[in-house]
Amino acid sequence: MKAIRSRSDLLKLLCEAAELEHGIACSYLYAGFSLKRDLSEGGMTWQEQQMVRRWAAQIYFIASQEMLHLALVWNLTTAIGGTPYYLRPNFPQDSKYYPLNARLALEPFGMECLRRFIVYERPSALNAEHELRMLLAVPGEDAADIEFGSIGELYALIESGFKSIPHEELFIGSPAQQMTRDLVHFPDLIAVTDRDTALRAVHTITHQGEGTSRDREDSHFGAFVSILKEFLDSKSHGANFAPARPALVNPYSGLGRGYGASANPIEQPLTQQAAGLFDSAYGLMLRMLAWSFEVENTGIEAIVSKFCKVAIDFMPRVLLPLGEGLMLMPAGERYRGRTAGPGFGLTRHVMLPAAADNARILCQERLQELSQIAVSLLKQSLPDPAKAACVHIQQLANQFRAEKMS
Numbered sequence: 001m002k003a004i005r006s007r008s009d010l011l012k013l014l015c016e017a018a019e020l021e022h023g024i025a026c027s028y029l030y031a032g033f034s035l036k037r038d039l040s041e042g043g044m045t046w047q048e049q050q051m052v053r054r055w056a057a058q059i060y061f062i063a064s065q066e067m068l069h070l071a072l073v074w075n076l077t078t079a080i081g082g083t084p085y086y087l088r089p090n091f092p093q094d095s096k097y098y099p100l101n102a103r104l105a106l107e108p109f110g111m112e113c114l115r116r117f118i119v120y121e122r123p124s125a126l127n128a129e130h131e132l133r134m135l136l137a138v139p140g141e142d143a144a145d146i147e148f149g150s151i152g153e154l155y156a157l158i159e160s161g162f163k164s165i166p167h168e169e170l171f172i173g174s175p176a177q178q179m180t181r182d183l184v185h186f187p188d189l190i191a192v193t194d195r196d197t198a199l200r201a202v203h204t205i206t207h208q209g210e211g212t213s214r215d216r217e218d219s220h221f222g223a224f225v226s227i228l229k230e231f232l233d234s235k236s237h238g239a240n241f242a243p244a245r246p247a248l249v250n251p252y253s254g255l256g257r258g259y260g261a262s263a264n265p266i267e268q269p270l271t272q273q274a275a276g277l278f279d280s281a282y283g284l285m286l287r288m289l290a291w292s293f294e295v296e297n298t299g300i301e302a303i304v305s306k307f308c309k310v311a312i313d314f315m316p317r318v319l320l321p322l323g324e325g326l327m328l329m330p331a332g333e334r335y336r337g338r339t340a341g342p343g344f345g346l347t348r349h350v351m352l353p354a355a356a357d358n359a360r361i362l363c364q365e366r367l368q369e370l371s372q373i374a375v376s377l378l379k380q381s382l383p384d385p386a387k388a389a390c391v392h393i394q395q396l397a398n399q400f401r402a403e404k405m406s
Helices: 007-034 046-079 111-121 151-164 195-209 220-237 269-294 301-326 356-378 384-402
Strands: none
Touching (some): 007 111, 007 301, 046 220, 046 269, 111 220, 269 301, 269 356, 269 384, 301 384
């Protein structure tokens, strides 16, 4: 593996890392949303229900760490003069798009998605005791400009850039652009101001993802291997065990463009509206969070902190219940009993301006628009989680409008 020796190559890799952390987090969340919660959904005993709920909690925790990784990548990027990048291609993307030799897709929980998750997080060298090597054996694909075969290898390349490029040349970003734990609720966030903090940020990401040879069972890789073993064991002992909802693979709201032929448009009108609301809330959350990481926060700490708080609140209060609710809503007549799911769709939109007052006005207006959509949806028959999400959107919109930020 060659060392990275130019800022442009390092920024390119950080951009690719941001796309991957973002896309993988969505893929994990989709699998988590698809897991059944209630015995009335069928396909599991009480004991299996407890196990499935634990799986969901593990997957949601891993997804939250992927969002932390995205935040760390943003701090690494601004430290060397770049701009936080939060866009990504819409789902699905085949194995040729990234040199991971694995697709990026939205799939309900099961053997196929767990296998992909293990491929994403696989260490460059596996311990002998792991018995799932055959699951990781995938055909080689065409590589990108700078080749890497796993997320761990990608970060090894990024680390080489922070080590090899002279310190005095590399760190040109303003320290006031660094996001810190007193502004955003990411307890493990690291402000990147020099080589040592940059390397600590990279090591945090790889430690949580693939783990080390001594603590790999506690890593993302180890967690997915453990879940897969439990899933296979449960399937072998219970022929009727079906922990996942019958959700579509790669759904989208049907309201946007830029999706490949293998994406599945939601056709049931009410479900389509709810999926569109999910995408809009998700897009606003990303814009607010990325803006907070981009601006110099000196003198506007209260505004930055408020933007971060609302963006973070969107995740458990809106996106999680609305995502789970969509998994309980019909996708359309031609899908024969399949339910929908969130497409995590990204469409063209106006980037938030650097001026804090103008950014606040744009976000306030958009929150009110989403609140009005939520009010309209609440007049119709929605699953309880989707209802809760709509109520929370109204609360967040009112809170953002009412609170003074200075």
